[in-house]
Amino acid sequence: MRQSFIARNPSVLIFLACLAVFTLAVTLMSHALGAEMISTSFIKTLGRTLCLCLVAIAMDLVWGYCGILSLGHFAFFGLGGYMIGMWLMYARTEIIVAESLANAAIPPTPDEVRDAIGSQIFGVVGSSDFPAIWAFAHSLPLQLALVVLVPGLLALVFGWLAFRSRVTGVYLSILTQAMTLALSLYLFQNESGLRGNNGLSGLQNLPGVEAGQDWISLWFLWASALALGLGYVLCAWVVSGKFGSVVRGIRDDEARVRFLGYSVEGYKLFIFTFTAIIAAVAGALYYPQAGIINPGEVAPIASIYLAVWVAIGGRGRLYGAVIGAAVVSLVSTWFTGGMVPSIPLGVYTVDWVDWWLVLLGLSFVLVTLFAPKGIGGLVDLVSARVAPDRHGADYGPDKGALREEEGRK
């Protein structure tokens, strides 16, 4: 009995509708259209949040569906940001340099222009030569291709090495964490050619665009919403159908899927690389809105937060990841922005800027302990998709595996 993709996944339509309404509402309330109900900086925050939702979907796919707890997906996110950042910075500096050289008596040669751009960009790290990795920075299409290729290749090589030697479970988590730590330490060096701990800055200015930040922020919001919508549909499509079943099978009992003749490594590698590319695209949209990227962004802690969002939102359902990322990052902005009133306790005043992380940490423990399904689990209550009584025999040795009753449904 084959049903259409949409019919099997009603949540996709609902999600797309919500996203469309949200985007439309924000657009109508924006500065650019004169409504002035939402400030430009808050539109940027919303746009960034959409990108975080996109990377959370990728995380959900790799962890919630495939069972690989990657603690390194923010490395791909950051790499995507770096790749687009290189073009943004190059192109913008080129315009500035061209303006300043235009006054010279003799028109500059291409080499001179390039040298001037180099000393502008790399002056902060005491260099003026372009490292080899900036070879394509002058071209937007090439650099856009690199957004996909560089993180994709890294994920492919790393995943191939890791899955081939059958590193699984917590070992894989630690290994991915080591990868992102290595990457961030590498980027911190001035010799890495990406301006060391200064990172790339001034990314909020689109080169050659005259429009103000109010419009640019809106464009990026649309682009992020579009990417999120497309990413959601793509991921939903990947995890539905036979392919998705195999992927979930790998999560529940890898050995059995292997014995059934599936190439477990191939599936895992595909999911790992695919999600890395999604993360990179999300990063490429995120950092122009953030304006700056530095190696601190790919530190291991960022990737762990990503796992936190997905866990709080609810693993194994794509909308759960979106809800988790949106709720946690927005609430986090709300708390750390000092917008929550302090609670005076007589002897001590609880200042939420200081205490928010404590609250987040503890609530995270509580969610893990008492609500493993996260916020997304609330949907089950409404849709009466009651959790199966998990007391039947399990299909796999892992206690998280599908149970007999569950399977019968």
Added chain:
Amino acid sequence: MPKRLIQVVATLLIACAAFVLPVPSALAQTDSAEDAASLQPILQEQAELFLDSSRRTIQPAIDAVAASGLPQAPDFLVAWAEREIWVNEADLTFYRVTRDDDRIYHLFDVDTGAEVMTLEDDDGYEDLRPNSGIRGLIGAALVRFQLEDPDPAIRAEALDSIDRNGEASHLGPLRASIDSETDQGLRARKEQLLTLLTIGYADDKVDRIAAIESVAGNLDVAVRAALNPLVATTRSAATDLPEGRNIARELRPGSEALPRTEAYQLLVDEGLAPPLVSSDDLRSTLADHIEDGAVAGVPLSELSNPAARDRAFDALVAEGLVEPAATEADIDSSLADHVFYETYAEADAEVTGAANAALASISRMVALNQVLDLALDALSLGSIYFLAAIGLAITFGVMGVINMAHGEFIMMGAYTGYVLQQVIPDYTVSILVAIPTAFAVTFAAGVAMERLVIRWLYSRPLETLLATFGVSIALQQLAKNIFGTQARPLTSPDWLNGSWVMNDIVGISYIRIAIFVLALIFLALFLFMMKKTRLGLETRAVTQNPKMAASMGINPDRVNMLTFGLGSGIAGIAGVAIGLYAQVTSEIGQQYIVQSFMTVVVGGVGNIWGTLLGATMIGFLQKGIEWVYPSNTLAAQTYMIVFIIIFIQFRPRGIIALKGRAAGD
């Protein structure tokens, strides 16, 4: 010369003079016997130089005073350096002058030191004010007297001064003073300094070469400092190799040692070839010759093309407006016409040869000692990693619980030590109290965490990771709220300060030795606990098969709780140790958590020997890479992690992999 002897002779001479001759007037000291005993005539002879007080001309005056060999000469030099010597402008008599609180000038005789008169004002007298250059020369002259001073402290001071700025003139006095030196330590220093001065300044070639050969393999930095100037080279270019110069080697332009551009630059610097026109020069030359929007007929708009710029320049040359630049062919021919060579600053080839040989043997020794030093460093780093990881080896290695809050337990231990130091002022006592207290605090924290969180998640290891991460960020922020973000010092007791120095290269601080010893103690403790105690037996039973262990009457809950508490407690003690040499911040645990996990994973889960090997390997690896990429610890860490990722490809279960039933799968 023994000072005593001079004094005796001088006294005798004075006595003779007193008998034979009438007492001369104080101002007209012309008598030869008096001359020998008195400084005044010598000073007056050089009065012009003294009054001139110029660094360039003063040396003969100083030499005259020093050569007099009079016992009062050093006192005079000291007084002069301290600007206490005044001259009567009328009769050129020298006095030592001090001014008391009532602004009255007291004049002392430079020879006897007796007060001669007092003055209300300084009219008619001039203060000699030696500048710092002259004071340096005075100091050098004083050295000869100081080298033979009866007070060893002054002799040591003189040696220090020679050490700082030795010169050829020190060689004689130094050599002369060695035989009479009674202090063994000073004698050794004098001999060493003599060798160094001989290398640098001796006239006799044989002496120098012998001295150079005697220091072969010596690790002292001063030895290298003395040898290096001998073999310093300068590059030159000429049409033919000059005769009579000590030539180190001939260089071929275009080789690695002398790239083509550098070779040509050398020719330009020596005026043997016309300079190249750089692109900047080219641009400014062109800019100087703009006429009607074009340079020599080439329109400005085309000049963004390098070829067009060359064309314009050539046209300018053809018009005779600018000097021609060297072309590639010119460069080649001038390079071919000249020889390039390096010459030693030292003229004697035998000396430089000996110096090169000595330096080579020294650098071999240095390399050997550096390897030793590196090994010690690596061992100490390894023991720090081991200490940080040993608690994890229990909770993660034995129990299989991923505790992301392990780093925060290390932090809690470090802060416990800090708080105790605020309460107990004696550092030794507070450290001794801190170790059990830190254990107790983190043991309690570990037990609480196991009871409240981890116990529910034993079957879901990935979720343990996340839940303990939640605890980790909460604890970290809590520490920030309590102790602030700035680093807190955990001061080590005095007996742990300083370091154990073997020679100029090999040395290790006592704290690192203490950490190493602590790591060994913990290794022994762990082995004893796991192999010899009831708890260890029960722990091993529970981790291998909880159901079977339970049916044998072991309470798995209790064992898990105690084991986890123990692992956490050890992390707390590690925190105290790490806090002693690193700054205590709320992020101290974060710096070690990834490395600790890697140590356990690389070593092999569930085996303490594996953890030991893993820590040693990571320590050596990191130091090794740091040695290859000096001054870049970030690169070292990056490459180390990459190496570990690759290593796990080949040994996914670590260096020591458990086999059979103990492996748990």
